[in-house]
Amino acid sequence: MSTPDPADDTVRELMLVMPRLVGRIKRLPLPEQLRTLDLAPRHLSLLSLLLLDGPQTVSQLAESLSVAPTTVSLIVSELSRKGVLERREDDADRRRRIIDISSGSRPAISQWLSPGARAWRQALGPLTPAQRRMFVDTLLAYESAFTSAD
Template sequence: MKVNRSQSAPPEKTAPDTAEAAEAGCSAHEGMRRLIQLLPRITRGLRRRPAGPIVLDNVPLGPTHGSALALIQENRGVTVGALATALDLGMATVSGLVADLERVGFAERSPDPADRRRTLVRIVPGSESLVEVWLEGATAPIMRALQQLRADERTTFVKAMGLLEQELNTPG
């Protein structure tokens, strides 16, 4: 079958039509087409967020700092090695992120009371509310989007993003 390339493409669906199509289900090809359109827009939107990158005490803090800070907050003390593993980054990179968070007063390193050979990274006591405000600002759009989904839809979405990340980063 020959395709006439001079014909105009069908008009772009509006958000409500796309949402209705998603409710009815879409083919893998339609899903791929929409993701190819959406992922660059999402990436640009995340980079333009007022909450990040920000500069505190001449230290620029970006999305990776936010991810590290969220993990530190969630774990109430974590080693640099555990952060490196969770973020899939090298030890030197994560050590630099932690140093940046220390310089702005968000994080501190201290000996692990259970094993003095280990060093834990924690939120600086007294800065918890400032950290929370910064993290909320950085994650608010994602939270609002996820809250619009049912629990089973959130589970499927997160699983799909994990599968996509795995496919994009697996050699071969």
Template sequence: MSREEAVRAMLVLMPRVAQRLKRTTVPEKLKTLNLAPRHLSLLSNLVFDGPALVNELAARLEVAPTTVSLMVADLNRQGVVERKPDPADRRRTIVSISDDPETREAINGWLSKGASSWERALDPLTPQERAMFVRTMGAYESGASCERDD
């Protein structure tokens, strides 16, 4: 496939992917929380990597710690995440998914749909091909975020 054919194919595919993501059903337990994609990224990190410090989450999400602090405060008020003092340093706070089984189940169910789709899509690729795909998607996102609609 030539570069031009690949670009054309991606220009056709990406709007369909975006529409599919917009139609992803938010679990009933989480519907009233007004969650945005940034919340999903934060929750994904907590589900897959476990509890973390705000600075660790900020580094993983590639955003400022203040942004993560605001999201955590919002999610904490709504009972989705919990903040606990770090036993090793009481000045730091560890963020985790709520211990409420219903909330945890709703989050896991919501994330599992996307995770299983990615697993099926990435499974036939070699580790090197997966790494290249992730880098390519990152480069696309970075390039798209630099472009302006004039």
């Protein structure tokens, strides 16, 4: 008989909580205005960045999302055509474009994403900065391990 892994109790608990968490997130009602847009996780990440951090360039978004600028450009083009995002010239450098959530879409996107941000703030608030960093690093390591298992 093999020796149990000391992490088994924690793994068991996480294996139970993760499906519940994902199920709750999937049940978040999408505001009426966004239902026909066929939004995917890549859209959620980009919209979250713009909602939390404000207008950014394609390069800034690409760096934050850890994807190529061409990938961000494709997403921005798609969401711009649907009226969700808008592009404007950067006053400091007219060659660059600043990407932002359109004023008409901002209330619906905020309504959709704010509950998740509030829940994260509530859960992470009591932790020290080092504990928050460890939590994020653990999730990233889990993602990496899960991805390499594919």
